[in-house]
Amino acid sequence: MSELTILLVDDHPVVREGYRRLLERTPGYRVVAEASDATSAYQAYQKAKPNVVIMDLSLPGVGGIEALRHIRQWDRDARVLIFTMHSGAQFALKAFEAGAAGYVTKGSDAAELVNSVAIVAKGGRAMSDDVAREIAAERLAHPQSQLDELSPREMEILRLIASGWSAEEVAASLHLSLKTVRNYHYQIKGKVGARTDAHLVWLAIGAGLVGDGAKAREGRGPA
Structure with missing residues (x-):
């Protein structure tokens, strides 16, 4: 694709501005819309129809998982990359179950976010190293969690x-x-x-x- 369009979803305007600048330093990346909560994220996705959504999990009111579900119900081909402070295995596993194409933590290197966007846009699945380690450790320590059965x-x-x-x-x-x-x-x-x-x-x-x-x-x- 000649230009990769992005929707940024985070409830902190300063944070969105910082990541917008980071992403748009990459040739071919353009942030076409921003949102601060689940409702505005859904509306922005319908209007902008971006190639990739970068979404935090910690949104005001209902969280990013619900916003992800809502967008995916409207467009089963939506490519959503979760970008969050939560590195816990349960968060990541439920995000993937809800249809996320990637999961990267905010503690990761900036290059990991940029590369993950490209992977997700091409139809792949991305995961930061710290999340992969958390999932592995969780599965080794607790082969089956009490919350695994929850949708x-x-x-x-x-x-x-x-x-x-x-x-x-x-x-x-x-x-x-x-x-x-x-x-x-x-x-x-x-x-x-x-x-x-x-x-x-x-x-x-x-x-x-x-x-x-x-x-x-x-x-x-x-x-």
């Missing part, structure tokens, strides 16, 4: 519940009925073997799903 949607609901969201808030943000959210909540408990909500929170913290509570609670309301 990406269930993982996102678990993250929101563990971050203190009420069932009503989760339903509004994910455009689900209250009954559906409660059913998911019950199913999640059954799949992970949690007896109480406190047990659910403990599991979510252990998996690294919860840790930035203030950010997780920002942007509540319908997405």
Whole structure:
């Protein structure tokens, strides 16, 4: 392709500006749109139809996994590269399960991000070295995690519940009925073997799903 177009999704304008400059120093790379949350990311993708989406996981309100799912539901050929501070194996595995084409951490070298964009744009799969090590270590230490059985949607609901969201808030943000959210909540408990909500929170913290509570609670309301 003569020009590789990119959508940048991160809730920090200064961060987006820095990565825009980095990417556009590469010949043929052009950032054609930016977004700060799941809703604006979906709208920007529909409008700009970029070759690659570079998306953070820690977005206000519903996170990057849900934004990824939404974009992939609209366009099954969407090429999404997750670019995040989270190096945990569970985050990476659920991102790939939801349809991500790549997963790179913000602690990686700048060249790794640039190269990963090219790999993803060509239909390949990219992963930074630290994430690959985390996944390998997780699988060696725990051949099967309690959260492995959860779907990406269930993982996102678990993250929101563990971050203190009420069932009503989760339903509004994910455009689900209250009954559906409660059913998911019950199913999640059954799949992970949690007896109480406190047990659910403990599991979510252990998996690294919860840790930035203030950010997780920002942007509540319908997405």
